[in-house]
Amino acid sequence: MQWEDNQEKMSSENPFENLKNSKALRQKGKRNTAAAIHQELSANGYSETLNILLDDLLSPDKDFNDSDNIEWCKWIIASGKSPNDFSSQVRSYDNHAKCGLVWVPHVVAYRCRTCGTSPCMSICRDCFKRGNHKNHDFNMFLSQAGGACDCGDTSVMKAEGFCSDHGIDNRANKGPVPADLMCVAQATMPRLLLRLLLHFRDHHSSRTHSYNYERAAKDCDEYCSMLMDFNNMGELMRRIMTKTLIDPEMYKSLVHPPFPKNKFGLYMSQSNRKYEDAIKQFPSPELIPEEYEKLPALGKELVHKTLLEEFIFWTFKYEFPQNVVCLLLNMLPDQEYKEHLTRTFVMHYSRIPSVLELSEDPDTMSNRVVHVSVQLFSNEALALKMVEELNLLHVMIISLKSMVSNILIPNTLNDPDKNMHYVVNCAKKVMKEHCYWPLVSDFNNVLSHERVAQVFLKDDNLIDMWFQFLSMLQGMNVNTRETSSHVEFEPSTYYAAFSCELEASAYPMWSIISHLKDNSYAEISKKIMNYLINYLQEWLEALNFYTPRIEKNEMMHASFHFPLHRYLAAFIYQAVKTMNISLNDILPEPDTIKLLMMHPLRVQRSWI
Template structure:
């Protein structure tokens, strides 16, 4: 059903068609602007008449029609930094208008175009994930050594998405569309477990890998920023249904990920590798926290079944126990045991039983030699 819905979206979306037929001179002008990577004089020409309301709407429509082509130019450019700045210089002036952005989302499927463009860009640089047993891991993640990641070629697309999600009507439309949420979490799953670090036990690591910067930057920009843009609109009980939709889609994505990496029980004897990147866990924890702290839901209403919760908790717990976890990554564990979520001592006792029952040094694979200082990580 989801695949048919996505196919129908592509058929009904002019921006995603293989052939784009221009009907106005302005559309032709935008095409050549994209083709020649946004020459400065062309950009100035396009923007000079923005005070005219009719022209601004026509330019925004032409820009959206060519949006998927813009994403292709970004990944192919020999100077992605300059191109990115010029693209955003145009888009920020078009998408900052709430009513205009909403009309583009309604009439030209702008949100679908943005998410599909991001998925397409990242889908071309996927490699097999190596967490746990690589022979049984069928999950694919982005290759952090590729230009798209190192040069932040995705940045203009994410910036535009954050811009439109800052408008409440657009964000509500995003969170109300199950098909769109499914595509978004499929995109985020490409970062889940990326850039696996392997502990080196036999030789000195002469040079630290530089992929860690690309990985952390991507998770922050492409995952965390849109997340906070969405959460900012979920401020009271009137938006509970939206929060539940997001949590449901996120939980499905988490379960699919656990299946893909063949993680079926919480007992891991694998202390030699770790990935810091768990964006699906981040979303699940933050939206759960928002639901309980600001929207009046109880913990029992939104917690997944205990067996699923145990599996979900293990990767964040694993990293925390190893003292490898960066401070800005929010985890499901923090959410569950946080005083913000637990309203009574009885709840604390009950959740402590669920949370800490899964923490065992032996299943986590912690050994004496693991805790020795001076050991370093490599990719």
């Protein structure tokens, strides 16, 4: 049966008709009805029985989590066999090389630094035990955000670290697949995935103070479990699912008008209006520099062309529900699907700041965002492709800048009346609840790839934007010395500021510096240090700080946070240590050095 022929026939069906016939079919029993459907599809490439039954089982009028309906779907896919027997048969033809097992937060996993080529590489317990990691540098850890097993994936780990079940060399010759084995699955899967999509559309307008997206996501738990069970049958079933998700023509035939002039057509028209309304309400990226407004991943409007693209949209909209995240990640062993998912994720990436800020539980959502992104950006070739084709680095930095630009306050170092510098307000939700963490985690992840780091280091605009972001952290959370009474508890901003500098500044800095291994990076390092000196001079001018002095009243105020100073110190150290660059060639003018020393020295002097 041709995929295109089946797609065209299904698109014309009406899920609200022939319900009496469906009842009669149910009376024949699951096995007999499923066998009849398989026989029709095998002989004709089309099954009226299948469409009548699916119209009833997948009707939006029915309880989405009805266990009996879900069981019927499993039997239909099984084509006259029991679901367990069918699953075993499909698995017997599984030729996949990668594990891809997905786990949720608080699950034990392993990371082997000897075998890994990416710092984010991780493997499940079974693959670790079946592999040979004797005398390797490995650790067992409790996953914070969830993850997926990388065993068998040469893009993130060495082949010698694979377990006995995974890797190209371990693929067995399973023999030819029977021509009619997957015909029912191929005809049914578009309808199954469409039903899940319509569930998210239906509940978009239902969000009130008493109803939240978590409830809507929970309502599809059993249905998502069914789809994951199908995926876990292996490569044959997974490919049918992923092909449905990434096929633009399939999406067009399922959800685009014109719709039939009947009850089903009216329902689909209403569904489309809800979808369009959700698109309009979805936050668009803010504060995009004019020169980057036309970048595809920074567009104000979202246009979806596949089921996968709309699923990603609803995943963002519903704040990354765990069951949907696991479903999408379970299909990552399909490389074509993985690239489509990564590309779609990047196209929605600039919306993450707004979604996090609006979330009632940004900490949980942050973990779920990283659960997805770490699987996509740990592959160096794929990350580099997104950088080159969709300007991923620009998108990440602009998104970070946009997030913190909304919480700037006047800096109070030195004389506040003469200080024109603005810094982040550490009392705001973005800082106190670490809403920025997924973005800086992803940024640090992609910078761990040497070829991606080279793109960053060679692009003056990226470097300039990054130091603009760091300038917003420079001198944040000014502390005032208390001399009259004991301070029993440190304010919460204290922790927020230190966490931000560590996660958003220090981690990326060490990732960048780790690639500056020899004299071939000397000119790039000098360029970056010149940028830093210029930004530091601008910062001093904004503070109206022109002479190396410390007034008595200024001694009572100090900040611990000078990321531009730390970057300059780290790059100078690396240049001297690994590139044999003379200090005389890179140090700023003596008068500038004196000015730069004063604020770090004030931290020590103020608290003595």
